[in-house]
Amino acid sequence: MLQMxxxxxxxxxxxxxxxKNVASKNIELKKLVYVFLVRYAEEQQDLALLSIxxxxxxxxxxxxxxxxxxxxxxxxxxxxxxVPIMMLSIQEAARDLSPYxxxxxxxxxxxxxxxxxxxxxxxxxxxxxxxxxxxxxxAGSVVMSFEEVCPERIDLIHKNYRKLCNLLxxxxxxxxxxxxxxxxRYARTQFLSPWKEEDFHEANNEKDFYRSDEEKNNxxxxxxxxxxxxxxxxxxxxxxxxxLLQSRNAAVVMGVAQLxxxxxxxxxxxxxxxxxxxxxxxxxxVQYIVLQNIATMSIQRKGMFQPYLKSxxxxxxxxxxxxxxxxxxxxxxxxxxxxxxxxxxxQTYVKSQDKQFAAATIQAIGRCATNISEVTDTCLTxxxxxxxxxxxxxxxxSVVVIKKLLQTQPSHHSEIIKHMAKLLDKITVSMAxxxxxxxxxxxxxxxxxxxxxxxxxxxxxxxxxxxxxKLQILNLGAKLYLTNPKQTKLLMQYILNVAKYDQNYDIxxxxxxxxxxxxxxxxxxxxSKYAKKIFLVQKPAPVLDSPFxxxxxxxxxxxxxxxxxxxxxxxxxPDWPQTxxxxxxxxxxxxxxxxxxxxxxxxxxxxxxxxxxxxYSDSEEQEESSEASxxxxxxxxxxxxxxxxxxxxxxxxDSESEKEKKSEGSESSHTENGQTKSKNIxxxxxxxxxxxxxxxxxxxxxxxxxxxxxxxxxxxxxxxxRAMGTIKEDVSLLDLVDLSDMSTPVAVPKPAKTSxxxxxxxxxxxxxxxxxxxVITPVFVPEKSFELLHRMSGKGLGARYHFPRQxxxxxxxxxxxxxxxxxxxDQEIQNIQIGERKLASGMRMxxxxxxxxxxxxxxxxxxxxxxxxxxxxxANFQLCTxxxxxxxxxxxxxxxxxxxxxxxxxxxxxxxxxxxxxxxxSTTITGAPQNNSxxxxxxxxxxxxxxxxxxxxxxxxxx
Numbered sequence: 001m002l003q004m005x006x007x008x009x010x011x012x013x014x015x016x017x018x019x020k021n022v023a024s025k026n027i028e029l030k031k032l033v034y035v036f037l038v039r040y041a042e043e044q045q046d047l048a049l050l051s052i053x054x055x056x057x058x059x060x061x062x063x064x065x066x067x068x069x070x071x072x073x074x075x076x077x078x079x080x081x082x083v084p085i086m087m088l089s090i091q092e093a094a095r096d097l098s099p100y101x102x103x104x105x106x107x108x109x110x111x112x113x114x115x116x117x118x119x120x121x122x123x124x125x126x127x128x129x130x131x132x133x134x135x136x137x138x139a140g141s142v143v144m145s146f147e148e149v150c151p152e153r154i155d156l157i158h159k160n161y162r163k164l165c166n167l168l169x170x171x172x173x174x175x176x177x178x179x180x181x182x183x184x185r186y187a188r189t190q191f192l193s194p195w196k197e198e199d200f201h202e203a204n205n206e207k208d209f210y211r212s213d214e215e216k217n218n219x220x221x222x223x224x225x226x227x228x229x230x231x232x233x234x235x236x237x238x239x240x241x242x243x244l245l246q247s248r249n250a251a252v253v254m255g256v257a258q259l260x261x262x263x264x265x266x267x268x269x270x271x272x273x274x275x276x277x278x279x280x281x282x283x284x285x286v287q288y289i290v291l292q293n294i295a296t297m298s299i300q301r302k303g304m305f306q307p308y309l310k311s312x313x314x315x316x317x318x319x320x321x322x323x324x325x326x327x328x329x330x331x332x333x334x335x336x337x338x339x340x341x342x343x344x345x346x347q348t349y350v351k352s353q354d355k356q357f358a359a360a361t362i363q364a365i366g367r368c369a370t371n372i373s374e375v376t377d378t379c380l381t382x383x384x385x386x387x388x389x390x391x392x393x394x395x396x397x398s399v400v401v402i403k404k405l406l407q408t409q410p411s412h413h414s415e416i417i418k419h420m421a422k423l424l425d426k427i428t429v430s431m432a433x434x435x436x437x438x439x440x441x442x443x444x445x446x447x448x449x450x451x452x453x454x455x456x457x458x459x460x461x462x463x464x465x466x467x468x469x470k471l472q473i474l475n476l477g478a479k480l481y482l483t484n485p486k487q488t489k490l491l492m493q494y495i496l497n498v499a500k501y502d503q504n505y506d507i508x509x510x511x512x513x514x515x516x517x518x519x520x521x522x523x524x525x526x527x528s529k530y531a532k533k534i535f536l537v538q539k540p541a542p543v544l545d546s547p548f549x550x551x552x553x554x555x556x557x558x559x560x561x562x563x564x565x566x567x568x569x570x571x572x573x574p575d576w577p578q579t580x581x582x583x584x585x586x587x588x589x590x591x592x593x594x595x596x597x598x599x600x601x602x603x604x605x606x607x608x609x610x611x612x613x614x615x616y617s618d619s620e621e622q623e624e625s626s627e628a629s630x631x632x633x634x635x636x637x638x639x640x641x642x643x644x645x646x647x648x649x650x651x652x653x654d655s656e657s658e659k660e661k662k663s664e665g666s667e668s669s670h671t672e673n674g675q676t677k678s679k680n681i682x683x684x685x686x687x688x689x690x691x692x693x694x695x696x697x698x699x700x701x702x703x704x705x706x707x708x709x710x711x712x713x714x715x716x717x718x719x720x721x722r723a724m725g726t727i728k729e730d731v732s733l734l735d736l737v738d739l740s741d742m743s744t745p746v747a748v749p750k751p752a753k754t755s756x757x758x759x760x761x762x763x764x765x766x767x768x769x770x771x772x773x774x775v776i777t778p779v780f781v782p783e784k785s786f787e788l789l790h791r792m793s794g795k796g797l798g799a800r801y802h803f804p805r806q807x808x809x810x811x812x813x814x815x816x817x818x819x820x821x822x823x824x825x826d827q828e829i830q831n832i833q834i835g836e837r838k839l840a841s842g843m844r845m846x847x848x849x850x851x852x853x854x855x856x857x858x859x860x861x862x863x864x865x866x867x868x869x870x871x872x873x874x875a876n877f878q879l880c881t882x883x884x885x886x887x888x889x890x891x892x893x894x895x896x897x898x899x900x901x902x903x904x905x906x907x908x909x910x911x912x913x914x915x916x917x918x919x920x921x922s923t924t925i926t927g928a929p930q931n932n933s934x935x936x937x938x939x940x941x942x943x944x945x946x947x948x949x950x951x952x953x954x955x956x957x958x959x
Contacts, residue, residue: 075108106141140175258556366401396432796825814865895945
């Protein structure tokens with residue numbers, strides 16, 4: 001089926017059959033089903049909802065891979081009705097013990113935000129919690145969610161900044177890219193610019209030569225006052241990202257390079273050059289991006305890449321776009337010292353068979369000639385030599401570049417202009433012809449004999465020229481008409497008459513404009529007096545800039561930088577702050593836990609005499625607290641069981657605590673009973689073992705601190721059991737019908753770290769008076785269905801319902817009901833929905849999603865929830881279509897109102913003992929011999945009632 005989907009075929013009809021396999025125990029099959037569900041969940045929303053309960057159960061699976069896969073698929077089902085379920089699942093997964101599941105939760109945050117942006121606030125809370133995670137597996141994913149959901153919340157990063165910097169080296173590669181980009185933006189808002197200091201010193205060094213000694217001393221004093229001190233957190237970021245320049249991932253290296261470019265002092269940026277050059281040995285796609293960034297860098301800082309000049313030489317195997325970028329970089333790196341080497345390279349490149357590359361090389365020669373005045377004449381001579389090339393494109397590009405170079409010194413190069421005028425008959429490229437005409441018109445005073453003849457030739461073939469050439473012919477004629485009217489007046493009148501009827505409106509408009517401007521008549525205004533100043537004004541020489549000059553406004557290694565336009569979702573790199581923000585916001589308070597000490601009476605004097613300092617680890621604290629709470633619970637239960645000795649027991653415990661505070665050498669107290677003696681012995685052995693294990697890393701405590709801790713310990717142990725005892729006495733009976741409200745505790749996993757009071761409570765809750773009941777999945781799901789609407793009564797619409805015995809996704813108190821509609825007519829049935837309800841008092845109903853249309857002969861299954869209030873009363877309501885209303889009812893069997901649970905045999909017998917009397921029912925059933933086996937009996941019971949099976953040690957007793 002997945003192969004069919006990959007080929008573009010529609011497999012949505014198989015969706016109901018695939019959904020049934022979502023509960024399979026085969027992990028490989030589950031993965032395939034999950035892929036199918038994600039593909040068609042949006043189209044089959046009602047059927048997709050049927051599998052939600054399976055995913056909710058999978059979220060509590062012991063296998064972390066299954067939990068993560070369930071959350072991944074649940075977040076990929078883009079159905080708005082399950083947004084609350086997704087939110088609860090993400091919040092629960094964010095607290096999961098497995099870092100892999102927490103990583104999946106971080107990815108799910110982005111999906112939920114794209115589905116429902118109104119959930120931003122609770123998602124930000126989940127991000128804030130996950131940012132505190134110390135796992136390297138989670139860091140990259142949660143920062144990605146931060147960038148997608150709330151990139152403006154810089155305050156969430158303050159406390160986690162140093163942790164992210166230290167974890168950066170160990171995070172997976174793509175997580176490193178995301179974290180580096182985020183930290184780059186963060187650093188630009190929290191640290192001062194390291195460039196101001198260098199700019200200040202550079203400016204002073206230039207002026208020092210002209211200053212007196214007194215001025216230099218004054219300047220040194222000012223510099224001392226305004227000296228820049230890099231923030232330690234700024235230096236931490238630069239130091240921890242530097243090793244990543246050796247990464248095998250090109251994106252990581254590029255990310256570190258852009259971080260150094262935007263954040264590091266100018267003197268330290270050069271360390272990224274070698275790593276970037278190393279990336280040029282990678283694939284051509286990587287080369288293209290890296291070369292684009294190097295081209296931008298090389299404009300401002302040539303010295304970074306000049307030692308690696310040969311790395312940018314063009315290879316014959318390079319694609320055209322790589323060749324052009326290398327050419328751009330070579331042009332940027334050109335200087336007086338290496339221009340001869342670069343020009344020799346360019347001479348080879350001009351002969352290339354790649355026409356686009358050869359034209360780019362000619363433009364690069366022109367830029368070198370403009371930037372370096374020493375080689376201008378050499379480059380111009382070489383370009384004139386190219387005018388005799390056989391390749392027309394090379395000649396045309398040379399003409400365009402020569403035209404730009406001649407604007408700098410036109411008077412010295414009249415011979416070149418004459419030579420180019422002779423090429424007009426051979427050159428056919430319109431841009432080159434237009435450039436020659438512009439040159440002749442602009443410097444017609446330098447070639448007074450050739451210019452009129454050129455105009456005569458061009459007027460002859462005016463109608464056959466391109467638009468750009470026609471415009472330059474008009475400009476040439478206007479300039480010659482103003483400077484040499486005797487020879488060109490009639491020619492110009494002919495050209496104006498011909499151009500007046502040209503098909504292109506730009507040509508016609510230019511013709512009318514020039515005629516009114518240069519040919520005086522009665523209608524001409526005052527503007528014709530200034531015709532010479534308009535046409536013959538001296539034009540400034542063009543500046544040949546790099547196409548990468550303006551790209552530095554975008555952050556390096558971004559899509560916007562590559563496209564040279566702002567892409568969707570691009571975040572501007574903030575400017576450096578003028579004043580230093582408060583660095584204390586990144587300080588993390590270290591919360592020191594109160595050390596819990598249990599000291600036997602006999603060891604207290606030895607504690608005083610010794611000067612060793614004791615402290616305990618978290619695990620030891622938990623062990624001590626649990627042992628102390630257990631012993632306290634035992635003494636308390638004993639005091640409750642014997643009412644006559646309750647007061648004496650309390651007195652003895654009080655006197656014991658007083659003796660522990662005052663006495664120093666006594667081994668035991670004469671007023672202790674058997675229970676308190678065992679308690680002291682247990683405490684003594686525990687403290688001795690802990691004393692020996694923690695002797696090397698001990699910490700001194702005063703006697704008053706020890707006494708206070710022991711006093712608080714005893715007070716808590718006394719108060720908490722009494723409170724728990726009163727709670728237990730209030731709940732004496734259990735109702736079999738309403739198991740959801742039972743007071744019996746359900747087994748839950750212990751948290752990794754608990755406080756001292758929580759440890760005491762855990763010890764109390766696990767006493768012998770409590771039992772554990774676990775909710776389980778249904779043992780058996782019957783396929784039996786009930787008729788809701790007959791096809792005859794429904795005018796062709798039939799409906800049947802059954803109970804899937806799954807937890808209802810709408811409300812835990814509701815019973816899940818699946819309804820299958822079938823269109824038995826020959827017409828389409830539209831807008832199937834629930835209409836008027838006639839429910840008993842207290843009953844509630846959650847409607848199924850409206851069915852827009854049901855084709856003839858097709859069926860569709862929907863899910864709804866009904867709260868029957870623990871009764872077998874029928875839920876009466878109306879089924880509505882576009883044209884009809886049908887009254888129907890759903891009456892549940894009593895067995896479908898139960899919740900399947902299981903417990904131990906001992907706990908079952910204990911709970912059963914509480915139900916004697918009015919809650920007890922008994923009867924005698926005579927069964928067939930084939931149904932006397934254990935399995936047959938269980939099958940009969942679970943087929944009628946949604947109950948769980950309890951282990952039994954007796955063969956003839958089934959619970």
